[in-house]
Amino acid sequence: KKIIPHPTLDLAACNPPYKAVGAGLRNPDERMENARHECTCTLEDVAKAGRDVLRFGGRLCLCQRPERLADAMNVFRSYGLEPKRLRLVQQRINTAPSLFLLEVRRGGKPGLSVLPTLIIEDENGGFSAEMLEIYGNYKFGHEGGRADGRK
Template sequence: MTTMIHSNERLDDLGRKGYKLIQDPQKFCFGIDAVLLSDYAKVKRGEKALDLCTGNGVIPILLEAKNRGEHYSGLEIQPECADLARRSVEYNGLGDKISIVEGDVCNASEIFGRESMEVITVNPPYMIGQHGITNDADAMTIARHEIKCTLEDVIRESSRILKFNGRFYMVHRPFRLAEIFNTMIQYHIEPKRMRLVHPYADREPNMVLIEGLKGGKSRITIEKPLVVYKEPNVYTDEIYEIYGYKE
């Protein structure tokens, strides 16, 4: 069966196992934050993983390429994005390994069931409320702003879905770290690892990667910073390695 790719869409190489992703430039295309999260998260043999706010499905596809989990699911509220994700899964022949579900993160535990997953990943909307919004129906706006779900919604539902000792992986913005940690602890997901991501070595961080453990004890490891660029338009060696190719 041939996967349909529309004239306004493009096919991007993911640099892993020959996998490709169907993207619509008019919608929200994935960025480096999704790639970094898929590298930071680990899914062990036999585990089931769920990606919330999956968008066009890039994270489940990259997770499948890099890990030996039993099954990967993605939850997406926007029908157009869910359709893109499903077609990318089909294009790569991953229908038996990855399921894309259209639904609301706020009801995720009802959709997937409580204590049903060992791993959850999420690249959620970063911006609070209505700040800077001009059109709340726009796909990019929904991806960037907490219109359809809040940080608390994401963490609450993750806690319900995760099994005891299940792992929670998230990429977010450092300016919300206090809120992130408070909310994680409130819902019994203990922050265990954190890595700040800097655009350049001499710039302040603009992303943070976090791992939490449901029911874990209080102890966090602060890992060495990850620097993206060594000079304009030239990635550091570690970023090239994460992307799956060398300079």
């Protein structure tokens, strides 16, 4: 039985387990193992669920590790979810990307836009200007603080 009986969603987001079963270090704690490895939720499961719940033109956004990029693109395409926007995420300017953000569209035509890399930290180890813009008041609690930290 499906939770959503027919495709009706415009947008879904998923932060699935990062590692394929057998890849990387194993965790003896089953809960931690399931959270980091595709023991109970694979990229294919996410793609199938996306196909089942998204209306035509609906979008699925995913956060994943760069080593899974080719797998993600292939599996989503095989389920009729076309990769449309890709953004790499780096902790600092001089580090390799540690994540990618991917938006796929159900029934989308081929054509991928690669966005500028999102840098999390500035040269002083604080949030970059873009991260402060993204977080806004959230970073400083909900007390009306500004993104630059001033009241």
